[in-house]
Amino acid sequence: MSWRVSRATRPTDSSERLVFFTDAVVAIALTLLVLPLVDLVPEARSSGLDLEDLLRENLGELGSFLLSFAVISRFWWAHHQLFRHVSRLSGPLVAWNLLWMFSIVFLPWPTAIITAYEPSTGTVLLYVGTLVVTSASLTMLAVTVHRDAALSVGRDRETRDEVLGSATSLGALLVALVLGSLFPGPVNYKALLLLF
């Protein structure tokens, strides 16, 4: 099945349904981030915590929620900017988009891990490593769109500068990954927001 279908993915397919599907997936991943926060409330209540204690205890969860909300919405916007140039599909475009989508759907798991565990080489590798996959697949998408003019029929071509911008973000995340796993002690995930 795969090969025949892959061949069928000639650049005459419209990108509209893929973009829509991707948006729905991102919207759900973004909204599901609040569920772990919601689950903690009745537990805290039944174990006798008052509101002040609940807020203090859940500060970490609130921080991780905010961080991942910011990260996912930022990546969605970068995806939006890229796909302004895309009117058609090709096999590689669909494949890289799938990897990008996978890393977004997966992110709630590393988010739960950095919430529950103290910063260590392992937690940094998991969380920042997932973001590296997101950023790398976005960069590959940018390269694919830049190289194949057939993907941008009827729209502005993506410029070389835009591809470089995406690659620069990836580079910064890679540096964060190396530094964070070498010196996990003082790591501050919020510093990731500076990268965007």
Place this chain on the structure above:
Amino acid sequence: MSWRVSRATRPTDSSERLVFFTDAVVAIALTLLVLPLVDLVPEARSSGLDLEDLLRENLGELGSFLLSFAVISRFWWAHHQLFRHVSRLSGPLVAWNLLWMFSIVFLPWPTAIITAYEPSTGTVLLYVGTLVVTSASLTMLAVTVHRDAALSVGRDRETRDEVLGSATSLGALLVALVLGSLFPGPVNYKALLLLF
């Protein structure tokens, strides 16, 4: 990455994908409200509650569900009314819309809190405070759309009256926030529905 991308957000981008993405996020937040209710049923059953007791015990949860359903759908409609005037995007429009979306995604958490905890200054500040953020970001969206004619290309401009309507709602919520946190005892969240 951010600056370059922000510059790229010139008002020639179509608003369609942003509106779609926002709608998907709101639809999910709206539907997730029922999950805490659903989770309580098997627990109640296994602790031997009969149906009447379940309904009596979950009256608070049902009330919070109804309130937040009404609040979110009302805000969605106000967002819908505003975006009838919007055909293009700008950086500030996207930023305020992100804050609006954040407050909607976040709302299930304050909802869980007003369900589990008695009314107090803290619960009022959390719940009504979140609504103030929603309303304030919507008002800023209204101001942004009213001021920048380029955002309404090919559509009716937003009138001054519509901006004032949005600001009036914000004012009423601010009054509710102050009154509710000063006199949390007799607070009745249902009174919030009168504001809409």
Place this chain on the structure above:
Amino acid sequence: MSWRVSRATRPTDSSERLVFFTDAVVAIALTLLVLPLVDLVPEARSSGLDLEDLLRENLGELGSFLLSFAVISRFWWAHHQLFRHVSRLSGPLVAWNLLWMFSIVFLPWPTAIITAYEPSTGTVLLYVGTLVVTSASLTMLAVTVHRDAALSVGRDRETRDEVLGSATSLGALLVALVLGSLFPGPVNYKALLLLF
């Protein structure tokens, strides 16, 4: 805010965004139905149930899942058929659609209740009563669309027969509600599927 906005809902608004939003809500409600089933699996495993016992014990949950999946997708289809005639919005249309959407979002709760509790007057009233609200709001939507020609600009008008079909379904559900709450013992929720 409400009145001004209501007046603004003149039938010149396109129905597209409302239809899209409604679809997203229904899609989520439909998909969330599987969550209680999924939650039971690790519990069953850790309490030492083998696969055969798990299937036997969860037969009720599987039945409720199938029933509510069938009910929601059937109602979605009826909504789809109705909105083929709708190109514009009005205040009453939006209000009845909101009530319809509310009953769909709410349905997972009565579904959890008929799963956990034996059939009784109370469970029948809750589950079938929710369906009566869905069906009644759909009938009111049908009446609204039939009466106001401005809502169907550029599309086929809804016929009197289609309104009657919707009203007949509502009548059948009302009969089911009365019979089911009078004789809850032998009630069989699967019989509801015959109504569709």
Place this chain on the structure above:
Amino acid sequence: MSWRVSRATRPTDSSERLVFFTDAVVAIALTLLVLPLVDLVPEARSSGLDLEDLLRENLGELGSFLLSFAVISRFWWAHHQLFRHVSRLSGPLVAWNLLWMFSIVFLPWPTAIITAYEPSTGTVLLYVGTLVVTSASLTMLAVTVHRDAALSVGRDRETRDEVLGSATSLGALLVALVLGSLFPGPVNYKALLLLF
């Protein structure tokens, strides 16, 4: 209601809203797969597991998540390829699409089962059996679209080869079902990915 509505489903209905609704359902099913993984993290933490143990213990869950993510996204893509040929709806098309959607929404449950239970005839029948339903309904959709030219008005017709491709996938899954339930011991679900 049903018959009248079914008659109304003449091939003059646009396929757009059905495709959109199906996409939203698939996107949600895909994203919900991560929830069981997320739920395990705080539990592991509170029972004193360190990160390494958590990763080792959750390897099975990670594998099932990856498998079902790959399976669902692969089936979505096959659906996408098929519906490029579809511009109109008919009763059988809607019915087979509903069965297809049902099997996708249901998949998280067999996924939870192959995660919690050792491979056995029963687990293989449940998981691979669900995929057989997905694949069979997709093949029936392909046959329906191939036979009824009215469904492809204004688009390329589906070729006989594309129908055969879909049927071949179904055949391979049936072989996997038979082999897997006869020899469940050494079964390796990851082998399923080779089928795609």
